[in-house]
Amino acid sequence: MTAREPGGPRYAPYANGRFALAMGLVALDPKDWIDADDRRAAELQEKERLLAANRKAVFDDLPGSEAAQREVLVILLENLERHHPGLVGVEDGTVTVRETGKSYGLADFSDHALDLAGRLVQEDFCLMRPGEEGYVLHAASLCFPARWKLAEKLGQPMMRIHERVSGYAERLGRPVDRFFEHLRADKPVQRLNWSLVDDPALFQTGGKFRTAEDAGITPENAGDRLWLRVERQTLRRLPESGDILFTIRTFVDPLSCLEARPDLAAALRASLDQMPEGMQLYKSLPPFRDALDRYLERVSSRAA
Template sequence: MEMLRTPPHLPFLDGPTVMAPNLRPIDEVAWLFPDTEAEPWLEDKRRLMVSQRDQVYAQAGDWATDAAEEAAGLVLGVQSSAPLEIASFTPIERAASTVSDDLCVMVPRDGQFMLGAASLCAPTFWSLTENIGKPLSGLHSLLPQGGTELSSRINRIFAGLQCGPVLERFNWTVQLGRERFTPSSAPMKRALGELEVSDAASDLYLRVERQTIRKLPETGAVLFTIRICVDPLAPILEDGEMKEQFRQAWQSTAEDVAAYKGWPHYQHAIDWLLASS
């Protein structure tokens, strides 16, 4: 029996998932702290950074070096805990080893922000090796309508961003099991098809992405951080009010958005959970 904690964020309380930026400014001191995931994740993350480095770290080219160093400096500047000292590590990896957040450095090139360098240990069903070097439009191409409108909005926001404000946003989904290093959703979808509905339901987790955005003053790049929070869903839904809000958010999410997120695979297990008292 795992110890239960109060989940740090419950973004389904804000209503259905929509494909919109929904950014809000936060206090600079709240940028990376408190690190709610350090306790369950940082140790495993550090191990992954060493054992599967080729999958969780990438840099697109020399053009990203300065921005990646600037991003690393910003993180290490607010951090008191010691980085992993691995001789081959780049500055962005050293910085990423001090926080549970993943660090993605978006570098402006020819009018578009490109994924120039990243330490990404908890991908929500996407692969760093396939996406390194892509512009925002390429990163979001699998979204409903190809994510075209959203990507150009994000590009405009990144370009116009001032140094100083820290912006925050949330995404959420559900998943089978508590894994955070998930470059593909295929194994979960396969397992869902094979499990009894009650077993699937009791192994459902809420997966929340807390993302932050900061402009880097020297290079004009953007540091995009992603922190993944994973909490068992059944205990959250034991509260009647929570269950109602979750039901609303789940059911009122547009069909194309739900399909993109793979929610049809989870429908029977979610129905089962929502029906149980």
């Protein structure tokens, strides 16, 4: 995994200059499972706002997921106590978030513990359970979706969840299903996923497959009008229920952050050049693709 260097983005999964539709899994050290940074207070407050406005849009679950949800919360609280002491406090059945001062009664979330888990950290949580057609999304605290709707994916197997992802069925569907079957509780993994968007909002439920040109985005202002959106995703099997917990930690940085790293601008441009047309369409790059390329060409030329 490529982490932040001075002046650059936190993660740069395109740094090798190649595009590949692949799982890209690497081992995860449990101490690095939860990623907390200086955006924590603002992002937790945004989660609270979204949950208050329309809870079902960002949290939902299916009957039978209650025990696995409670298992996730126990694992999370143990991890925070061990590796991030001070982020939350637990006393007399109440959990308090340090940065926001918000407190939650554990008993109030006994049947929807994943909801509480999502309120304590910047990560989103998705619970996957074995089904007849593969692993099914059984419960989720998903406040920061990348252009998809929880209501459309809950109860669906992996293949159907990703049916609109260009190349997924042909290249990744079966390998992902096999990996899920063999994932061990003591071998958690992580991967990175990236995209370019024209909206910095963390909560996005639509916007894929756009083609209409956005004349407002130019090579001169692309650095301020476009954002790099990177998801740090982790996968781990829950030892008691056997379900798989999928977490998503989202980072959004203005494209202009690459002006301090012309090498990464060159790598991103090369990756985009190799990205299949179907994937570019899926990611809605056509509206600003030309302006983006010319911007990256200018920035990357500084590396020479």
